Amino acid sequence: MAEDETPIPDSLLPYDLWTEEALRLVAVRALQFAAREGLPGGHHFYVTFDTRYPGVVMPDRLRAQYPEEMTIVLQHQFRDLVVDPSERSFSVKLSFGGVPSTLEIPVAALTAFADPEVRFGLQFVLQTIANTDEPEPAPTVAPPVETGPADVVSLDAFRRRPPVKD
Template sequence: MTEDTKQVESLLPYDRWTEDAMREVALRALDHAGTHGLPGEHHFYLTFRTDHPGISIPSHLKARYPEEMTIVLQHQFWDLKVDRDKGFVTAGLSFGGVPATLVIPIAALTAFWDPHVRVGLRFPSAEATTAVPVAVPEPVPAPPMAAQAAPEAGAGEAPEEEGAAQVVSLDAFRRRPARDGA
Protein backbone atom coordinates (compact mmCIF):
# COMPACT_ATOMS: atom_id res chain seq x y z
CA MET A 1 0.00 0.00 0.00
CA THR A 2 1.10 3.51 -0.63
CA GLU A 3 0.60 6.69 1.36
CA ASP A 4 -1.83 7.80 -1.37
CA THR A 5 -4.24 5.05 -0.32
CA LYS A 6 -7.19 6.55 1.45
CA GLN A 7 -10.13 4.90 3.15
CA VAL A 8 -13.10 4.52 0.85
CA GLU A 9 -16.41 5.90 2.09
CA SER A 10 -18.98 3.12 2.35
CA LEU A 11 -22.26 3.43 0.56
CA LEU A 12 -23.65 0.81 2.95
CA PRO A 13 -24.58 1.75 6.55
CA TYR A 14 -22.28 -0.72 8.31
CA ASP A 15 -22.10 1.41 11.47
CA ARG A 16 -25.88 1.41 11.82
CA TRP A 17 -26.15 -2.32 11.05
CA THR A 18 -23.51 -3.10 13.66
CA GLU A 19 -25.28 -1.00 16.28
CA ASP A 20 -28.63 -2.65 15.44
CA ALA A 21 -27.04 -6.09 15.88
CA MET A 22 -25.55 -5.10 19.26
CA ARG A 23 -28.89 -3.64 20.36
CA GLU A 24 -30.53 -6.96 19.42
CA VAL A 25 -28.07 -8.79 21.71
CA ALA A 26 -29.14 -6.57 24.61
CA LEU A 27 -32.84 -7.02 23.77
CA ARG A 28 -32.45 -10.81 23.65
CA ALA A 29 -30.80 -10.78 27.08
CA LEU A 30 -33.60 -8.59 28.49
CA ASP A 31 -36.26 -10.74 26.82
CA HIS A 32 -34.68 -13.91 28.24
CA ALA A 33 -34.55 -12.42 31.74
CA GLY A 34 -38.17 -11.29 31.47
CA THR A 35 -39.32 -14.75 30.42
CA HIS A 36 -37.04 -17.01 32.48
CA GLY A 37 -35.60 -14.80 35.22
CA LEU A 38 -31.93 -13.95 35.57
CA PRO A 39 -29.72 -17.05 35.47
CA GLY A 40 -26.95 -17.44 38.05
CA GLU A 41 -25.18 -14.20 38.92
CA HIS A 42 -26.18 -12.33 35.75
CA HIS A 43 -27.62 -8.86 36.24
CA PHE A 44 -27.96 -5.87 33.97
CA TYR A 45 -27.22 -2.16 34.04
CA LEU A 46 -29.43 -0.47 31.47
CA THR A 47 -28.71 3.16 30.54
CA PHE A 48 -31.20 5.22 28.58
CA ARG A 49 -32.05 8.78 27.56
CA THR A 50 -34.72 10.23 29.85
CA ASP A 51 -35.36 13.07 27.37
CA HIS A 52 -36.26 10.71 24.51
CA PRO A 53 -39.79 10.95 23.08
CA GLY A 54 -42.06 8.21 24.42
CA ILE A 55 -40.17 7.65 27.68
CA SER A 56 -42.42 7.13 30.70
CA ILE A 57 -40.77 7.39 34.12
CA PRO A 58 -41.92 8.99 37.39
CA SER A 59 -41.63 12.78 37.31
CA HIS A 60 -39.26 12.87 40.32
CA LEU A 61 -36.80 10.64 38.41
CA LYS A 62 -37.13 12.78 35.28
CA ALA A 63 -36.32 15.86 37.40
CA ARG A 64 -33.32 14.13 38.99
CA TYR A 65 -32.04 12.63 35.72
CA PRO A 66 -33.09 15.07 32.98
CA GLU A 67 -30.93 13.53 30.24
CA GLU A 68 -29.74 10.01 31.08
CA MET A 69 -30.36 7.39 33.74
CA THR A 70 -29.06 3.91 34.58
CA ILE A 71 -31.20 1.25 36.22
CA VAL A 72 -30.06 -2.05 37.70
CA LEU A 73 -32.05 -5.18 36.94
CA GLN A 74 -30.93 -7.67 39.56
CA HIS A 75 -33.03 -8.61 42.59
CA GLN A 76 -35.99 -6.26 42.76
CA PHE A 77 -37.70 -5.89 39.41
CA TRP A 78 -40.82 -7.37 37.85
CA ASP A 79 -42.77 -7.52 34.58
CA LEU A 80 -39.69 -7.06 32.41
CA LYS A 81 -40.90 -7.15 28.82
CA VAL A 82 -39.45 -6.37 25.40
CA ASP A 83 -42.00 -5.35 22.76
CA ARG A 84 -40.14 -5.04 19.48
CA ASP A 85 -43.35 -4.28 17.52
CA LYS A 86 -44.14 -1.23 19.65
CA GLY A 87 -40.43 -0.43 20.20
CA PHE A 88 -40.44 -0.46 24.03
CA VAL A 89 -38.85 -2.17 27.02
CA THR A 90 -40.95 -2.09 30.19
CA ALA A 91 -39.89 -2.97 33.72
CA GLY A 92 -41.29 -2.58 37.19
CA LEU A 93 -38.85 -1.20 39.77
CA SER A 94 -39.06 0.34 43.21
CA PHE A 95 -37.59 3.81 43.83
CA GLY A 96 -37.37 4.82 47.47
CA GLY A 97 -39.87 2.10 48.32
CA VAL A 98 -42.40 3.35 45.75
CA PRO A 99 -43.06 0.90 42.90
CA ALA A 100 -43.28 2.22 39.33
CA THR A 101 -43.41 0.84 35.82
CA LEU A 102 -40.85 2.34 33.43
CA VAL A 103 -41.56 2.43 29.70
CA ILE A 104 -38.33 2.88 27.76
CA PRO A 105 -38.26 3.22 23.97
CA ILE A 106 -35.72 0.82 22.50
CA ALA A 107 -34.25 3.77 20.56
CA ALA A 108 -33.58 5.55 23.90
CA LEU A 109 -31.15 2.82 25.11
CA THR A 110 -27.58 4.10 25.23
CA ALA A 111 -25.80 1.24 27.02
CA PHE A 112 -26.21 -2.31 28.32
CA TRP A 113 -23.81 -3.95 30.78
CA ASP A 114 -23.79 -7.44 32.33
CA PRO A 115 -20.95 -7.20 34.88
CA HIS A 116 -21.07 -10.92 35.71
CA VAL A 117 -19.56 -11.78 32.32
CA ARG A 118 -18.18 -8.31 31.50
CA VAL A 119 -20.35 -7.82 28.44
CA GLY A 120 -20.89 -4.16 27.72
CA LEU A 121 -22.55 -2.57 24.71
CA ARG A 122 -22.92 1.11 23.80
CA PHE A 123 -25.36 2.55 21.32
CA PRO A 124 -23.91 5.84 20.05
CA SER A 125 -26.88 6.86 17.89
CA ALA A 126 -29.07 7.18 21.01
CA GLU A 127 -26.34 9.12 22.84
CA ALA A 128 -26.12 11.65 20.03
CA THR A 129 -29.86 12.24 19.82
CA THR A 130 -31.14 15.46 21.30
CA ALA A 131 -34.79 14.77 21.94
CA VAL A 132 -37.67 17.16 21.83
CA PRO A 133 -39.77 17.09 25.03
CA VAL A 134 -43.05 15.23 24.61
CA ALA A 135 -45.95 15.18 27.08
CA VAL A 136 -46.17 11.62 28.40
CA PRO A 137 -48.67 10.49 31.03
CA GLU A 138 -47.39 9.66 34.52
CA PRO A 139 -46.49 5.93 34.81
CA VAL A 140 -49.07 3.58 36.27
CA PRO A 141 -48.15 2.26 39.73
CA ALA A 142 -46.64 -1.20 39.56
CA PRO A 143 -48.05 -4.32 41.21
CA PRO A 144 -46.95 -5.28 44.72
CA MET A 145 -43.46 -6.65 45.28
CA ALA A 146 -44.80 -10.23 45.32
CA ALA A 147 -44.88 -10.05 41.53
CA GLN A 148 -41.10 -9.73 41.28
CA ALA A 149 -39.22 -11.89 38.82
CA ALA A 150 -37.51 -14.62 40.77
CA PRO A 151 -34.30 -16.29 39.62
CA GLU A 152 -34.83 -19.88 38.55
CA ALA A 153 -31.76 -21.37 40.18
CA GLY A 154 -32.05 -19.75 43.59
CA ALA A 155 -33.68 -22.51 45.65
CA GLY A 156 -30.68 -23.18 47.89
CA GLU A 157 -29.46 -19.61 48.20
CA ALA A 158 -30.01 -17.39 51.22
CA PRO A 159 -32.33 -14.47 50.50
CA GLU A 160 -30.58 -11.21 49.71
CA GLU A 161 -31.02 -8.28 52.06
CA GLU A 162 -33.71 -5.95 50.76
CA GLY A 163 -32.89 -2.30 50.28
CA ALA A 164 -33.67 0.65 48.10
CA ALA A 165 -32.70 0.30 44.47
CA GLN A 166 -29.62 2.26 43.51
CA VAL A 167 -28.91 3.98 40.23
CA VAL A 168 -25.28 3.54 39.29
CA SER A 169 -23.46 5.40 36.54
CA LEU A 170 -21.72 3.23 33.99
CA ASP A 171 -18.80 5.68 34.05
CA ALA A 172 -17.29 3.62 36.87
CA PHE A 173 -17.05 0.63 34.51
CA ARG A 174 -15.79 2.38 31.39
CA ARG A 175 -12.15 2.16 30.48
CA ARG A 176 -10.26 5.39 30.86
CA PRO A 177 -7.73 6.43 28.20
CA ALA A 178 -4.12 5.93 29.25
CA ARG A 179 -2.43 9.13 30.35
CA ASP A 180 1.00 10.08 29.06
CA GLY A 181 3.65 9.58 31.73
CA ALA A 182 1.42 7.46 33.95
Protein backbone atom coordinates in the same frame (compact mmCIF):
# COMPACT_ATOMS: atom_id res chain seq x y z
CA MET B 1 0.95 5.33 -4.89
CA ALA B 2 1.57 1.79 -3.67
CA GLU B 3 -1.29 -0.67 -3.87
CA ASP B 4 -1.73 -0.85 -0.08
CA GLU B 5 -1.96 2.97 0.13
CA THR B 6 -5.05 3.21 -2.06
CA PRO B 7 -7.65 5.23 -0.16
CA ILE B 8 -10.73 3.36 0.95
CA PRO B 9 -13.81 4.84 -0.73
CA ASP B 10 -16.75 6.09 1.31
CA SER B 11 -19.35 3.39 1.70
CA LEU B 12 -22.70 3.76 0.04
CA LEU B 13 -24.00 1.19 2.53
CA PRO B 14 -24.79 2.22 6.15
CA TYR B 15 -22.47 -0.24 7.89
CA ASP B 16 -22.17 1.94 11.01
CA LEU B 17 -25.94 2.01 11.42
CA TRP B 18 -26.27 -1.74 10.82
CA THR B 19 -23.55 -2.50 13.36
CA GLU B 20 -25.18 -0.24 15.95
CA GLU B 21 -28.56 -1.95 15.36
CA ALA B 22 -26.95 -5.39 15.73
CA LEU B 23 -25.32 -4.42 19.03
CA ARG B 24 -28.63 -3.05 20.35
CA LEU B 25 -30.20 -6.38 19.42
CA VAL B 26 -27.78 -8.10 21.83
CA ALA B 27 -29.24 -6.01 24.67
CA VAL B 28 -32.78 -6.78 23.45
CA ARG B 29 -32.05 -10.53 23.41
CA ALA B 30 -30.69 -10.37 26.96
CA LEU B 31 -33.80 -8.48 28.13
CA GLN B 32 -36.06 -10.98 26.34
CA PHE B 33 -34.26 -13.87 28.03
CA ALA B 34 -34.61 -12.23 31.46
CA ALA B 35 -38.31 -11.52 30.83
CA ARG B 36 -38.94 -15.13 29.83
CA GLU B 37 -36.57 -17.10 32.10
CA GLY B 38 -35.43 -14.71 34.82
CA LEU B 39 -31.78 -14.01 35.45
CA PRO B 40 -29.64 -17.10 36.06
CA GLY B 41 -26.89 -17.24 38.65
CA GLY B 42 -25.35 -13.89 39.44
CA HIS B 43 -26.28 -12.27 36.13
CA HIS B 44 -27.73 -8.77 36.41
CA PHE B 45 -28.04 -5.86 34.03
CA TYR B 46 -27.08 -2.22 34.22
CA VAL B 47 -29.21 -0.39 31.66
CA THR B 48 -28.39 3.26 31.02
CA PHE B 49 -30.70 5.43 28.94
CA ASP B 50 -31.31 9.04 27.99
CA THR B 51 -34.37 10.20 29.92
CA ARG B 52 -34.97 13.03 27.39
CA TYR B 53 -35.33 10.63 24.48
CA PRO B 54 -38.77 10.67 22.78
CA GLY B 55 -40.94 7.82 24.01
CA VAL B 56 -39.32 7.41 27.43
CA VAL B 57 -42.16 7.13 29.95
CA MET B 58 -41.32 7.55 33.61
CA PRO B 59 -42.83 9.23 36.69
CA ASP B 60 -42.28 12.99 36.89
CA ARG B 61 -40.46 12.67 40.23
CA LEU B 62 -37.86 10.38 38.62
CA ARG B 63 -37.54 12.61 35.56
CA ALA B 64 -36.86 15.56 37.91
CA GLN B 65 -34.23 13.49 39.72
CA TYR B 66 -32.67 12.19 36.48
CA PRO B 67 -33.23 14.97 33.90
CA GLU B 68 -30.72 13.65 31.36
CA GLU B 69 -29.66 10.08 32.02
CA MET B 70 -30.56 7.22 34.32
CA THR B 71 -29.05 3.81 35.04
CA ILE B 72 -31.35 1.08 36.30
CA VAL B 73 -30.21 -2.25 37.69
CA LEU B 74 -32.21 -5.34 36.85
CA GLN B 75 -31.22 -7.89 39.45
CA HIS B 76 -33.49 -9.12 42.25
CA GLN B 77 -36.34 -6.67 42.62
CA PHE B 78 -37.86 -5.98 39.24
CA ARG B 79 -41.21 -7.13 37.92
CA ASP B 80 -43.15 -7.29 34.70
CA LEU B 81 -40.19 -6.95 32.36
CA VAL B 82 -41.75 -6.93 28.89
CA VAL B 83 -39.99 -6.44 25.57
CA ASP B 84 -42.34 -5.06 22.94
CA PRO B 85 -42.91 -7.58 20.09
CA SER B 86 -41.45 -5.01 17.67
CA GLU B 87 -38.23 -5.13 19.78
CA ARG B 88 -38.20 -1.32 19.77
CA SER B 89 -38.98 -0.77 23.45
CA PHE B 90 -39.33 -2.47 26.81
CA SER B 91 -41.06 -1.78 30.10
CA VAL B 92 -40.24 -2.80 33.64
CA LYS B 93 -41.60 -2.19 37.13
CA LEU B 94 -39.05 -1.15 39.75
CA SER B 95 -39.27 0.42 43.20
CA PHE B 96 -37.56 3.73 43.89
CA GLY B 97 -37.49 4.68 47.54
CA GLY B 98 -40.13 2.03 48.19
CA VAL B 99 -42.49 3.50 45.58
CA PRO B 100 -43.27 1.13 42.67
CA SER B 101 -42.85 2.72 39.24
CA THR B 102 -43.18 1.53 35.67
CA LEU B 103 -40.62 2.68 33.13
CA GLU B 104 -41.08 2.41 29.38
CA ILE B 105 -37.83 2.75 27.47
CA PRO B 106 -37.27 2.78 23.71
CA VAL B 107 -34.29 0.62 22.78
CA ALA B 108 -33.00 3.60 20.77
CA ALA B 109 -32.73 5.58 24.05
CA LEU B 110 -30.12 3.17 25.46
CA THR B 111 -26.64 4.57 25.90
CA ALA B 112 -25.13 1.54 27.67
CA PHE B 113 -25.90 -2.03 28.66
CA ALA B 114 -23.76 -4.17 30.96
CA ASP B 115 -23.82 -7.52 32.73
CA PRO B 116 -21.14 -7.20 35.44
CA GLU B 117 -21.33 -10.91 36.30
CA VAL B 118 -19.45 -11.72 33.10
CA ARG B 119 -17.78 -8.32 32.60
CA PHE B 120 -19.78 -7.71 29.42
CA GLY B 121 -20.73 -4.23 28.32
CA LEU B 122 -21.90 -2.26 25.32
CA GLN B 123 -22.01 1.49 24.69
CA PHE B 124 -24.35 2.98 22.13
CA VAL B 125 -24.59 6.14 20.10
CA LEU B 126 -28.03 7.66 20.41
CA GLN B 127 -30.08 7.35 17.29
CA THR B 128 -31.48 10.54 15.82
CA ILE B 129 -35.24 10.85 15.60
CA ALA B 130 -36.50 12.52 12.43
CA ASN B 131 -38.66 15.63 12.73
CA THR B 132 -37.42 16.79 16.13
CA ASP B 133 -36.21 20.30 16.81
CA GLU B 134 -33.87 19.21 19.58
CA PRO B 135 -30.24 18.40 18.76
CA GLU B 136 -29.14 14.82 19.25
CA PRO B 137 -27.83 14.36 22.81
CA ALA B 138 -24.17 13.52 23.14
CA PRO B 139 -23.30 9.85 23.78
CA THR B 140 -22.63 9.08 27.41
CA VAL B 141 -20.63 6.54 29.34
CA ALA B 142 -22.13 4.23 31.93
CA PRO B 143 -20.69 4.44 35.45
CA PRO B 144 -17.92 1.97 36.17
CA VAL B 145 -18.97 -1.39 37.53
CA GLU B 146 -17.47 -2.35 40.88
CA THR B 147 -16.71 -5.90 39.73
CA GLY B 148 -13.99 -4.67 37.37
CA PRO B 149 -13.80 -3.19 33.91
CA ALA B 150 -16.33 -4.43 31.39
CA ASP B 151 -15.32 -5.73 27.99
CA VAL B 152 -16.84 -2.87 26.00
CA VAL B 153 -17.40 -3.32 22.32
CA SER B 154 -16.79 -0.01 20.58
CA LEU B 155 -17.77 0.74 17.01
CA ASP B 156 -14.40 2.46 16.61
CA ALA B 157 -12.84 -0.97 16.17
CA PHE B 158 -14.86 -1.38 12.98
CA ARG B 159 -14.45 2.10 11.51
CA ARG B 160 -12.14 2.74 8.56
CA ARG B 161 -8.66 3.84 9.44
CA PRO B 162 -6.02 5.31 7.19
CA PRO B 163 -3.34 2.85 6.11
CA VAL B 164 -0.26 2.65 8.29
CA LYS B 165 2.82 4.02 6.58
CA ASP B 166 6.15 2.32 7.14
